[in-house]
Amino acid sequence: MAETADHSSAEEFKKHLGKYYVVFVALLCLTAVTVGVSYLKLNRPLAIAVALVIASVKAGLVAGVFMHLISEKKVIYAVLILTAAFFLLVLLLPSLTIFESVAA
Amino acid sequence: MSAHPADAAIPHTVEPHPITGIPNGKFGIWLFLASEVMLFGALFSSYVLIRTQAAHWPPEGGLSSEILNVPLATLNTAVLITSSITMVLAWASCKLGRLDRFRLWMGSTIALSFVFLVIKYFEYTHKFHDGHFPSTNNFYAIYFTMTGLHGLHVIGGIVVNTFLLTAGTWLWKVDREHFTNRVENAGLYWHFVDLVWIFLFPSLYLL
Numbered sequence: 221m222a223e224t225a226d227h228s229s230a231e232e233f234k235k236h237l238g239k240y241y242v243v244f245v246a247l248l249c250l251t252a253v254t255v256g257v258s259y260l261k262l263n264r265p266l267a268i269a270v271a272l273v274i275a276s277v278k279a280g281l282v283a284g285v286f287m288h289l290i291s292e293k294k295v296i297y298a299v300l301i302l303t304a305a306f307f308l309l310v311l312l313l314p315s316l317t318i319f320e321s322v323a324a
Numbered sequence: 325m326s327a328h329p330a331d332a333a334i335p336h337t338v339e340p341h342p343i344t345g346i347p348n349g350k351f352g353i354w355l356f357l358a359s360e361v362m363l364f365g366a367l368f369s370s371y372v373l374i375r376t377q378a379a380h381w382p383p384e385g386g387l388s389s390e391i392l393n394v395p396l397a398t399l400n401t402a403v404l405i406t407s408s409i410t411m412v413l414a415w416a417s418c419k420l421g422r423l424d425r426f427r428l429w430m431g432s433t434i435a436l437s438f439v440f441l442v443i444k445y446f447e448y449t450h451k452f453h454d455g456h457f458p459s460t461n462n463f464y465a466i467y468f469t470m471t472g473l474h475g476l477h478v479i480g481g482i483v484v485n486t487f488l489l490t491a492g493t494w495l496w497k498v499d500r501e502h503f504t505n506r507v508e509n510a511g512l513y514w515h516f517v518d519l520v521w522i523f524l525f526p527s528l529y530l531l
Binding site for chain 2: 230233234237240241243244247248251254255258264267268271272274275278279282283286287293294295296299300302303306307310311312313314315318
């Protein structure tokens with residue numbers, strides 16, 4: 221979207237601004253939901269799952285709309301797929317090593 | 325040779341690079357953000373490891389939400405989310421050719437960043453007052469390290485955004501699109517800082 225807007229299509233661009241406000245309100249609501257759910261004192265696995273799902277939805281909104289990731293170039297997706305793979309590796313590897321040694 | 329900075333032609337600041345399809349600055353900031361994911365990723369990984377191996381979390385008993393200040397952190401979440409939309413609006417104002425609006429929204433973004441830091445300062449000093457330091461136990465070590473590194477990123481954002489709001493606006497007069505791209509790149513960084521907090525808040529305070 222950033223690439224398509226130029227000075228001649230300022231009016232066209234203005235129409236897109238509404239979605240930023242929608243995302244803003246959605247982010248505030250989801251923050252309220254995640255805090256509200258924490259007071260329910262759910263059992264731990266469920267509480268972790270709910271909190272992570274809400275955080276992921278919020279992150280998706282920020283990355284997708286505020287950072288324009290919905291309509292980005294392939295090269296950025298490629299960088300992010302690599303990053304995600306290494307992120308999962310660094311996140312899971314230490315824990316997996318521990319679990320293996322406990323099992324053995 | 326002219327001394328004006330605009331004459332030092334750095335390629336692909338505005339027009340997309342033929343290979344990547346985007347200006348170099350934008351590609352650069354995304355690569356930087358990729359490295360930032362690994363930086364915070366390593367800390368999250370350490371947190372998961374330490375926490376899953378702990379007999380009790382927090383070690384002193386109770387719940388994270390009882391030890392840390394959830395209302396203040398919730399307020400800070402709202403402050404940071406608001407600063408993200410003001411940042412988007414600052415960039416959009418550049419797109420629409422409105423430098424006055426840009427100044428308004430960028431100024432708001434910086435002001436909100438300071439509000440975030442002030443609230444964080446109150447949280448920290450309260451913990452210090454109660455005798456809780458990074459050396460107290462693993463819980464506080466993780467808490468101070470992760471929120472501290474995030475706080476440093478907020479300060480970094482303030483520095484860049486303040487430059488764009490003040491001395492950096494010379495570029496607007498010379499090359500509007502180039503300036504707009506700089507604002508967009510600063511915005512990408514700022515939204516990332518917001519994004520990190522979106523995960524820090526529930527995992528440190530609520531769970």
